[in-house]
Amino acid sequence: MIGSLHFGVLVFGAKALFAVTVSATKLTFINRCSHEIDLHHSQQGSAWTSIAKIATGTKFVKDIVGVHAFHHDVTDQATLAEFSIAAGQPWYDISIIPPAPGWCGSYEACKAETKHVGFNVAMSIEPKSNQNGLSCRTVTYLADDKAVCADAYKYPKDDTKTHTCGAGTDFDVVFCPNNQGEPSASPLPPPPPIELPPSPPPSPAAQPPPPLATTLVQTPIPPPLPSYSMTDLVAGDAQPGIVSAPTEKALPGVNGNINITYSYKGQFAGNVPGRYERVTALMDCAKTPVSVSSPVGPLSEEVSMIFRGPMDIFNIAVYQPTVVSTDWTLVSSYTQTTKATKNLVFLNNMNIDYDGGVKHGPQGYASENGAKGATAPTAFNGTLDEATDPSNIYGGKGVATGAEVNIMTGGKCNGACAGFHGDNDYHGWGGGKKIFVTKVQMPRRGPQKPDQPAIWMLNAQVMHSNQYKCNCRGMGAPGGCGELDIAEVIETNPLRDHVSTHYYFYDGTINAPKGDNWAYRPFDKPKVYVTIFDDSGEGLIKIVEVEDFDFAQETISPELYAEWINAP
Structure with missing residues (x-):
């Protein structure tokens, strides 16, 4: 089990990614929706903040190091793009986990427990190089549907859904790929700030000024092997x-x-x-x-x-x-x-x-x-x-x-x-x-x-x-x-x-x-x-x-x- 979670871990959607980061990855956010994208961002579990208003047909570029999550609009019931840059090697996923699910063990159980959804707009993450058809490939999610989003994180321990590419890979994050997946018409209230447990103040080496913040996080639990009775x-x-x-x-x-x-x-x-x-x-x-x-x-x-x-x-x-x-x-x-x-x-x-x-x-x-x-x-x-x-x-x-x-x-x-x-x-x-x-x-x-x-x-x-x-x-x-x-x-x-x-x-x-x-x-x-x-x-x-x-x-x-x- 490297398995599995813990000490100073920074997690989004209850998933953890392994990283000791040293170089930046370039993310290009592309809006193909018929409406503006209000891009919200959180780093290291910080409170969500709006960082860009992306008009239809335009782009926004951000360099990142460490652990970051992005979504559209103020709602916490949102499709998440998640990244962790491990020694220059990027790890990424898209999550449709309903907010604050606790330890539910399936997509259906999380939705039933929270009475919430984790999707508000279609999204894809597209590696701009190094694609191999296996771990490094485009992932696309078009609807709040288990079958359509087969490769998305759907519950907190769904850890086989993380992808990785070679060091130096940059990404396009596309909202409404193929002009599909309009967001919810009625935005939900913004989530409260995330309260982190107190810890000693990090040194400059442990947390340099943004955006190139050095972040240490934990290895995902290995994918489980087939279960037997x-x-x-x-x-x-x-x-x-x-x-x-x-x-x-x-x-x-x-x-x-x-x-x-x-x-x-x-x-x-x-x-x-x-x-x-x-x-x-x-x-x-x-x-x-x-x-x-x-x-x-x-x-x-x-x-x-x-x-x-x-x-x-x-x-x-x-x-x-x-x-x-x-x-x-x-x-x-x-x-x-x-x-x-x-x-x-x-x-x-x-x-x-x-x-x-x-x-x-x-x-x-x-x-x-x-x-x-x-x-x-x-x-x-x-x-x-x-x-x-x-x-x-x-x-x-x-x-x-x-x-x-x-x-x-x-x-x-x-x-x-x-x-x-x-x-x-x-x-x-x-x-x-x-x-x-x-x-x-x-x-x-x-x-x-x-x-x-x-x-x-x-x-x-x-x-x-x-x-x-x-x-x-x-x-x-x-x-x-x-x-x-x-x-x-x-x-x-x-x-x-x-x-x-x-x-x-x-x-x-x-x-x-x-x-x-x-x-x-x-x-x-x-x-x-x-x-x-x-x-x-x-x-x-x-x-x-x-x-x-x-x-x-x-x-x-x-x-x-x-x-x-x-x-x-």
């Missing part, structure tokens, strides 16, 4: 993503009964030659290509594990093999009852660099509940709360979505970590053989959405640079340096009653099937997830859900390891 999850090597069928009675085991497993093998575990773009500097998001060849892909490098609420975390244990024993030895741990840690630190993305030097990413120590930052390592209480105000899409982690923390080892980089890292960054867990054991519960705390607890893993370099902005992860299915979703409640599951898994790496051409909703969500009692990386042979990444585990043990025996590996 639990009855579809059939064991067998015929499926590249191998899921054991859920059983009514757990399989007996040496250390906790096994409920269900999911396996990535061979090429689906990353056993293909690949490359990603490593971040070397934050100021301009400078990157250099890196080649990787490991049976478990780029997550053979140092990794971090991330947790999002609502969730209770009871135990964490990390094991790695040693050269003197066939056992796997405990190298890191956390226990909720005592708040004790061993070679493990809790972090989050609240350490924003406001001095303008871009000396470090936002990674820093987490407060005891993960909702805020801290100035020193702080004992974690084990509880991550649900979003406090999910309707405030600008609120970030803990407000718009559940509180979030990630873990690293207790060893600081001190200049020795791969890629860009600051003076307070920590090593992750490296190597092609490692086991993470986590005991968690994912309760439902209140009726509100998003209600999307999650456990996932990222290449540690992502956390060192910026998890939701400039990083080596990439966007959507192209996973770059790697993301493994272990147990994530996804937005396409309306009941929020199962967890999903996906592995994104390199260029995204290889994706194992049947990861959606692979196991039941642990609502009422804790479950243990064992996540195994083994670069032996063809390569294996396996997630094993067990009823319990003895976290006091310092080693995992070959017998227990074999039991997990051989479980169907």
Whole structure:
């Protein structure tokens, strides 16, 4: 999940776009309607203002950097053109989401909930160069109609509708293309100004004077893979993503009964030659290509594990093999009852660099509940709360979505970590053989959405640079340096009653099937997830859900390891 939203995110229509912007994109607004276009503009979630009156048959030109939205007239029930310029590369979409929809999951649900529409004039966005017929192409919307606007954003998490072109592409934004799509005859009252949460004042480097304002925003959640019901999850090597069928009675085991497993093998575990773009500097998001060849892909490098609420975390244990024993030895741990840690630190993305030097990413120590930052390592209480105000899409982690923390080892980089890292960054867990054991519960705390607890893993370099902005992860299915979703409640599951898994790496051409909703969500009692990386042979990444585990043990025996590996 780069998935998915958050810290200092600037969102329009509840969608987020990834950008570290450095050069301007030219937008030419063309009015082919039979009436004047009153062009309104918002940047970084600011209040809408009229910036141009465009007469029929005339144009208006604006250079932009960062995140911008445009629409016609004072009404908030309007067709939106949205842009984000990421290191010179533009991302764009057209949105017909009704205003203030909350967390509705479909176009029909949003309209029913709000009693509003999100369309007032036909519009097209036309790239003036670099069109490829795929992600870089003209998008046109002629009516307030789901079928006619098939490629428009229709609800807040409709994130597959974002388009992108090569760096340097300029655009025409055409109102009433082919003279179609007249606006509503009765303009609605203007929307109230958007109230953003208070934040420290940005430095000149973080927000230069308009119009060339440097803006940092977040990567969209990767497009969901096709959904499967639990009855579809059939064991067998015929499926590249191998899921054991859920059983009514757990399989007996040496250390906790096994409920269900999911396996990535061979090429689906990353056993293909690949490359990603490593971040070397934050100021301009400078990157250099890196080649990787490991049976478990780029997550053979140092990794971090991330947790999002609502969730209770009871135990964490990390094991790695040693050269003197066939056992796997405990190298890191956390226990909720005592708040004790061993070679493990809790972090989050609240350490924003406001001095303008871009000396470090936002990674820093987490407060005891993960909702805020801290100035020193702080004992974690084990509880991550649900979003406090999910309707405030600008609120970030803990407000718009559940509180979030990630873990690293207790060893600081001190200049020795791969890629860009600051003076307070920590090593992750490296190597092609490692086991993470986590005991968690994912309760439902209140009726509100998003209600999307999650456990996932990222290449540690992502956390060192910026998890939701400039990083080596990439966007959507192209996973770059790697993301493994272990147990994530996804937005396409309306009941929020199962967890999903996906592995994104390199260029995204290889994706194992049947990861959606692979196991039941642990609502009422804790479950243990064992996540195994083994670069032996063809390569294996396996997630094993067990009823319990003895976290006091310092080693995992070959017998227990074999039991997990051989479980169907």
